[in-house]
Amino acid sequence: MTASVKLIDMMGDEAFIVQVARLSHKSEGNPESDKRLLKQLVKRGHTTPLEFVQMVFDVDCPVFVERQLIRHRTGTFMEKSLRHTTEEPRFYMPDKWRGTVADQTQATILVQRTYDHISHCYRRLLEWGVVPEQARIVLPLATYTQLNWRVDAHNLINGFLRQRLDKAAQQETREYAQAVAEIVKDKLPVVWAATLAKWG
Numbered sequence: 001m002t003a004s005v006k007l008i009d010m011m012g013d014e015a016f017i018v019q020v021a022r023l024s025h026k027s028e029g030n031p032e033s034d035k036r037l038l039k040q041l042v043k044r045g046h047t048t049p050l051e052f053v054q055m056v057f058d059v060d061c062p063v064f065v066e067r068q069l070i071r072h073r074t075g076t077f078m079e080k081s082l083r084h085t086t087e088e089p090r091f092y093m094p095d096k097w098r099g100t101v102a103d104q105t106q107a108t109i110l111v112q113r114t115y116d117h118i119s120h121c122y123r124r125l126l127e128w129g130v131v132p133e134q135a136r137i138v139l140p141l142a143t144y145t146q147l148n149w150r151v152d153a154h155n156l157i158n159g160f161l162r163q164r165l166d167k168a169a170q171q172e173t174r175e176y177a178q179a180v181a182e183i184v185k186d187k188l189p190v191v192w193a194a195t196l197a198k199w200g
């Protein structure tokens with residue numbers, strides 16, 4: 001699966017986390033002490049300064065992944081409405097079926113046929129004048145949806161990423177978490193390295 005996650009906006013960075021954290025001490029820093037401070041914040045779980053960084057992602061994912069994302073209530077989500085859009089639905093097809101599957105191809109063919117039938121049915125309903133909000137009832141959990149997701153760095157890292165990078169999380173959702181983690185690593189490198197060190 002290609003997990004499509006783009007960072008479309010961000011408020012704050014590691015320098016801002018340091019600035020917020022130093023408010024309680026009124027102290028001045030330098031690059032080395034700033035780095036140490038960031039590491040200490042993460043190590044000791046002093047998480048409030050991380051909440052001052054907000055990240056906004058554009059996510060293109062199947063509905064079954066989206067259902068898991070939106071369980072993280074500290075985020076704010078805006079999802080494309082299938083009540084009002086009628087574009088051709090796209091469906092997720094696994095590269096590999098997990099479990100005790102003797103014939104991978106057979107499973108793929110069956111599912112592809114099902115998707116073709118669903119697409120046909122959806123199109124027909126719209127052609128017959130059914131409103132999109134009703135025609136969409138035939139669309140499965142594999143249908144791709146698009147959402148914008150705003151979340152602060154603390155809840156993103158210590159909530160979403162901690163839970164969804166874990167082996168216990170659904171593999172497809174984990175792939176989205178890995179794509180998010182790459183962005184966090186790029187934008188908040190010291191915080192991310194300290195987090196990985198803390199998680200062990």
Ligand SMILES: Cc1cc2nc3c(=O)[nH]c(=O)nc-3n(C[C@H](O)[C@H](O)[C@H](O)COP(=O)(O)OP(=O)(O)OC[C@H]3O[C@@H](n4cnc5c(N)ncnc54)[C@H](O)[C@@H]3O)c2cc1C
Nearest residue numbers: 068071072073074075155159160163164166167168169170
């Ligand atoms: C491996 C795995 C399996 C799961 N299986 C299931 C399942 O079978 N069925 C199912 O329904 N869910 C399931 N979940 C979802 C899970 O129960 C959580 O709802 C989800 O992971 C969000 O976690 P959270 O509540 O910590 O995150 P958030 O909602 O982001 O909350 C973050 C923190 O804020 C607190 N918080 C946020 N909002 C409130 C509020 N309104 N009141 C009180 N505290 C609040 C939370 O307690 C939490 O500490 C699963 C999750 C995982 C990772």
